[in-house]
Each structure stands twice: as structure tokens, then as C-alpha cells.
Amino acid sequence: MKKVYLVLLLVSVSISVSSQVKKGDFMLGGNLAFGRQKSQLPATASTGIDGQTTLKFAPRIGAFFTPRLLVGFGTNVNYTGTSDTYTVLDSLGNSYRLKSQYYELELGMGLFSSYYLPLSDRLYWVNTVSVNWGSLIRGDKLSTLFADDKPRQDRDRYVDGKISTGIQYFVLPHLSVSAGYQPFSITYNYQKTIRQNTPLSSRNRVIVDFSSVAKGFFIGVNYLIISDGTKNDN
DSSP states (O other): OEEEEEEEOOOOOOSOOOOOOOTTOEEEEEEEEEEEEEEEOOTTSSEEEEEEEEEEEEEEEEEEEETTEEEEEEEEEEEEEEEEEEEEEOTTOOEEEEEEEEEEEEEEEEEEEEEEEESSSSEEEEEEEEEEEEEEEEEEEEEOSSTTOOOEEEEEEEEEEEEEEEEEEESSSSEEEEEEEEEEEEEEEEEEEEETTEEEEEEEEEEEEOOOHHHHEEEEEEEEEOOSOOOOOO
16 A cells, blocks of 8 residues: 655744743644545455545634633634546456545634643643534545446534643744644534435434544644733733
């Protein structure tokens, strides 16, 4: 299996070089990630390639109401596209080329609140609670596996709550990196399935998701934007 994965972290220009977090300061950060994966399909196909492309973009900005409490707003765009192309032989020896494409697009926004507990002059333990809402669209872009296979599209609207914990370290007075783990999230999901622009079904459902360890880790980079004031309330 050949796999290539690239992660780029979103950065911005800071207007100060002070490292002291205080009331009225702003924190600007987020992440940008791109992934590309290719692999050989199972041996049931005479030849075949499976490809997946992932793009994620999630900026956010927050303000310190106290030196330990950060409240802010963020958005996210997540796209995943999968393409399968392969050739199979039937019992008579006839060759068939099969292809399918699938995509998933998430558009969301939300509010978050983070509590900063200083462990040293540069290191903080950060605990975050967030509420997010948005839409998730997924379906077939192209399918030739069967003659009667019609493109399908699922549209979800969701509201979720998440809890995360981690550390944030100021590499420079105004630049910090963060890493942590999201152990828990709960999602309310309204789903509607559409085939050929005709609603087939709709249902309400509540999903409780305990993220796996590997899936729950995150990293990021942040810039501290310093206010003009010098007040430093605890």
C-alpha cells in the first residue's frame, strides 16, 4: 500500500511579541490538513486501484475574558473523496471495467470555551468544551458497478458537543503549539436520504460517540494577539 499524508498548520501574523496572556488578548489559530492515499484493491479484481483524498480546514479565533478563560468561534470544512477503478472477469472470460466515486463534505461552525491552567511560564494545561452545528453531505459522484445503480445523496444536519484536554506550549513569546485528546462527543443528527432528487426517507436519531484513542488526538498552532491594555486579572 502506498500512502502519502501531508499536514499543514494554519498561521497568521501577530501584532505583538509579548508572551504574557491577559484579559483582552486574542488567540488566532487552526489547522489545514491534506491527505492522499492509494492502495491495490483485493485479489478478487484482476486489476484495481483504490484512492482517497482528504482535505480539512478549521480556523478559529477567541478572546481571553480572564488570563485563564478563552471563549471563541470557529468554522470547519472537511472533504473526503474516494474513487475505485478496477477490472473483473466473469465466468465466461469477459472483461468488465468498473468504477465508483464517493464523497463526503462537512460544513460547520461552533462556539468553544477553554480554561488555561499554567504549569510553567510557557506551558499550559488546556481543557475545552465546544458546541458545533452544521451539515454533512455524502453520496455517490459516479457509479457504474450495476446498470440499475442510481446516484445517492445523504444530507445530515447536526449539533454536537465535544470535550477535549491537552497542553499548549509557547515556542516563541507570541507563537504556541498545542496537542491533546478528545475523549468524548455527543451528536444529534437529522438525516434525509435523496435519490434522483426524490426524498425516500427521513428520520431523527441521536448518536453517542466515544472516540477511539487514535482518532481522538489532535495538534494545532496558535498566535497570540496582544491587546493594548496591561491589566492582568486572575
